[in-house]
Amino acid sequence: MAQTMHCYRHPKRETRVSCATCGRPICTECMRQTDVGIKCPEDARLPRGARAGAMKTDQIARTLLAGAAVAIAGAVLVYFVFPEIGFGRLILSALAGYSAGIFIHRAGGRNGGPFAMTVAGVAVVLAFLPALLIPALGGGLPVRLLLPALVTVGFAIYNSR
Numbered sequence: 001m002a003q004t005m006h007c008y009r010h011p012k013r014e015t016r017v018s019c020a021t022c023g024r025p026i027c028t029e030c031m032r033q034t035d036v037g038i039k040c041p042e043d044a045r046l047p048r049g050a051r052a053g054a055m056k057t058d059q060i061a062r063t064l065l066a067g068a069a070v071a072i073a074g075a076v077l078v079y080f081v082f083p084e085i086g087f088g089r090l091i092l093s094a095l096a097g098y099s100a101g102i103f104i105h106r107a108g109g110r111n112g113g114p115f116a117m118t119v120a121g122v123a124v125v126l127a128f129l130p131a132l133l134i135p136a137l138g139g140g141l142p143v144r145l146l147l148p149a150l151v152t153v154g155f156a157i158y159n160s161r
């Protein structure tokens with residue numbers, strides 16, 4: 001039989017129930033029935049995004065900042081440096097995507113998940129956009145950049161998951 005505990009909000013009340021999130025014992029009056037089990041009033045009130053495993057607000061902010069940094073630095077590099085590189089373009093794309101993915105993953109507190117992957121993917125697409133669009137407006141889409149762009153996006157998403 002489970003050990004008798006005392007409600008953390010009512011120390012005189014005995015209970016055998018504890019919160020599914022924080023583990024603190026709660027009495028029948030305090031417990032809240034949620035879709036993921038019994039919780040204390042504090043944890044039952046928290047929005048979905050604040051639960052364990054999801055990113056906190058500052059991690060989301062850092063992920064977005066990292067994504068913006070990748071997009072801006074990447075756009076400059078891809079536009080000015082990339083067309084000069086002939087041999088090894090795909091390997092460099094893979095490395096750049098890998099680095100961007102790891103960078104964004106770490107910025108988000110190593111939580112990864114769909115949000116980090118989306119930011120990584122969008123950041124790399126934005127990085128390639130000027131190099132693809134500016135020549136395309138002039139009438140010639142740089143087809144030779146399409147495959148490296150796809151490789152970079154793929155690596156960035158994979159490594160930020």
Ligand SMILES: [Zn+2]
Binds near residue numbers: 023
């Ligand atoms: Zn709790």
Ligand SMILES: [Zn+2]
Binds near residue numbers: 007008013026028
């Ligand atoms: Zn209580």
